[in-house]
Amino acid sequence: MCLAVPALIKTVDGQQAEVDIDGISREVSLQLTPDARVGDYVLLHTGYAISIIDAAEAEETLKLLKELGEAT
């Protein structure tokens, strides 16, 4: 139920946006993420963007995962 998937914002028109999800286009609402801009990835849940994905944090987490895997 709380499923959300990353989606890339392609165009914004007011509170609506067109996003790309692995090649699939869909119109979604940005009512919950008014700061989202073209080029942002958002977490998409039932037609609404619920969070803007923080790309820098994603990189940090991947770095942490690599470090944890290497440490003995």
Add this chain to the structure above:
Amino acid sequence: MKFSKEFRDPELGKRLLERIHRRSRKPARLMEFCGGHTVAIFKNGLRQLLPANIKMLSGPGCPVCVTAAADLDKAIALAVTPGVIVTSFGDMIRVPGSRTSLQQAKAEGADVRVVYSAQDALAIARANPGKKVCFIGIGFETTAPTIAASILQAEAEGLKNYYVQSLHKVCPPIMRAILDRGEVALEGIICPGHVSAVIGSRPYDFLASDYGIAGAVAGFEPLDILLAVDMLVEQIESGQPEIAIAYRRGVRPEGNPAAIKLMERVFEASDANWRGIGRVPGSGLSLRPEYEHYDAEKNFEIDPGPAVEPQGCLCGAILRGVSTPLECRLFRRVCTPQNPVGPCMVSAEGSCATYYQYGDDDLKGDKIGGV
């Protein structure tokens, strides 16, 4: 998809598992609260890969599953009201109520429509001005802001035929209720990822401060979950519980303030009725008085009669983490995804459906849960 596949790297997963095996010594009973996590854990076979001292048990984080029969009966009563179109997320329509289901009501002529989004329900309301369109609002804090947004959109457009039956529930009070019942002993909780994208991690601080329980917010890819388990192990081994975030690309400590603001504008905390758990103070969301003209339960005369729970169904105990589906006599024999008895077998993220789909003989002796 970017931000998903990087977190499925099997080599990194293997190394993280080795680290968990090296470092985890104390018994660790971990509840994954969210049904989406239950599915991800089973789908990736993570239970079998973790060390024997780590026991995973599933919590009540499946909105379809925790909807009380009495509330579902009201939705069905709405559906058979003349002039009403009921709109609902898909899984809900197959759940057996006390006497029938939304699907059965539809087969008998009720206008029940499955929607993907509250926006679809709004579109149906716009296209059917002569009908009253009721949305069955289930879901946790992930979904509630989207329903709030739909109500505000209806208000802005002057739509007069859109109603919501608010069965929304919130996570922190039910976590507290489950812990206070004392039926399950836990060392850690994997906190829900997308609920936390909205509310943040701070509302779970009480887990560590009041109950001494470790906490980590997790995403839904295998590495997200393993990182959360590693963080929980760290807290449990050091005896220093806190609420960590293993899903920083989507979750901030303060959550999404715009979504919280919208949710709080339309909804207020109320008591909610949970299947198998009962009434829990402050664990639900009701429409505020200024929005009650959108409240389906306040605008329709519905009397579904007394609620009846399915005989022999263990969904209630399963949702509390006390029993597993394998302990239910109906599981796989009478109750199957094609012919579900209880809601945990209907919802794709229900524990019973997940055990049915991904469980194997390794789990047959599974006695996880309970004190």
